[in-house]
Amino acid sequence: MKLTYKQTERKPENSFYVRQDTIPCIEQNWHFHKELELIYFMKSKGTRYVGNSIGDFGPGELYLIGSNVPHLFRNHKEYYLDSSEHGGVDLIVTKFEPEFLGANFLELAEVKKLQALLEKANRGIKFSKSISYLVHSQLVGLVSCNGLARIVGLLNILDILSVSENQEILCSEVINSALNNNEKERMARVITYISENFDKKIDLDEVAAIAYMTPNSFCRYFKKRTKKSFTQYLNEIRLRHACRLLIEGEKQIATICYQSGFNTITNFNRQFKSLMQVTPTEYMEQYKEKEDLMSL
Incomplete structure (x- = not known):
């Protein structure tokens, strides 16, 4: 797109x-x-x-x-x-x-x-x-x-x-002057693809092809434009989705892990704690405590 x-x-x-x-x-x-x-x-x-x-x-x-x-x-x-x-x-x-x-x-x-x-x-x-x-x-x-x-x-x-x-x-740099029209369209294709497929396996070669670049060139380009590696960017989207599911409290952590695009519980827990500074279980407990206080 x-x-x-x-x-x-x-x-x-x-x-x-x-x-x-x-x-x-x-x-x-x-x-x-x-x-x-x-x-x-x-x-x-x-x-x-x-x-x-x-x-x-x-x-x-x-x-x-x-x-x-x-x-x-x-x-x-x-x-x-x-x-x-x-x-x-x-x-x-x-x-x-x-x-x-x-x-x-x-x-x-x-x-x-x-x-x-x-x-x-x-x-x-x-x-x-x-x-x-x-x-x-x-x-x-x-x-x-x-x-x-x-x-x-x-x-x-x-x-x-x-x-x-x-x-x-919100942004680490001034975007409107940092990207020309061709670059904006390229990033648009990539971001749209990620946002629509983050819960599935995403192959680097496939994403690079969407940007009409080799995988190595794409990784350098993506890091330069977003200040984040492609994997870090993808994991952030997946983890924010996981946070929402954890807050809703209707699914088991294992289910949330796989529905957010992660392949293993171990990797999910490690990535979650790295970004949120707490485990998924602790995140749910902290949110529930806040909800309980607000209901008093």
Whole structure:
């Protein structure tokens, strides 16, 4: 699957785009667009791919993705099988160009912190849930705003985000300038293949062929672009899937091991502890303790 450029269709009378989607599941490919994207998940969970970063996403999370940064938010497989069991997806997407208020706007002394925020967005930003909560009502209200109130509403949100300290930078490098279009498409094919087949045996020769490279060249290329070896990257995806199954608590650890793409329990336990610093059993127990405390 090729990386796609997504054209944003906004009304001529609007300087930026905002919508709320209440849908069964997220259906999109790895893509990029010239606008920055502020995406707020009120109801949804799955795996996120932003540049060379992988992680989980869930309800109450807010992200700011920079201009031309490749990204994909993919629901867990259950959503595509029967989204009614999970309540579907509810999210708000806001897209705006860096200079939507004019070419000289970001040069104003009063917006230096906003300028810094937009620069950091080139590596992808995840905000804390406390910040998401702070701007929740403003994001919801932005969907129905018109006229000048619409612009003021977005600026108020960006102002809060620009001074917030609880931010997580997702990517190890600025992706939009680090990859040309051909490289983005190559990485798109590889990441899509991995995300769709991580629970099966993945042969290095086959993945390298998808990238039109020899295995050795592919390994060097992948490490340079993601700052991780191919095996490390694949194991992270598998282990994040395993974490979700462990939290759900409906399956035995041995079953989770094989359903996450690992061949042996020994290797699964070793890789899990290396990434999570605890064993799978300890991870489940820690999560259950947190759940019990929250229920008091």
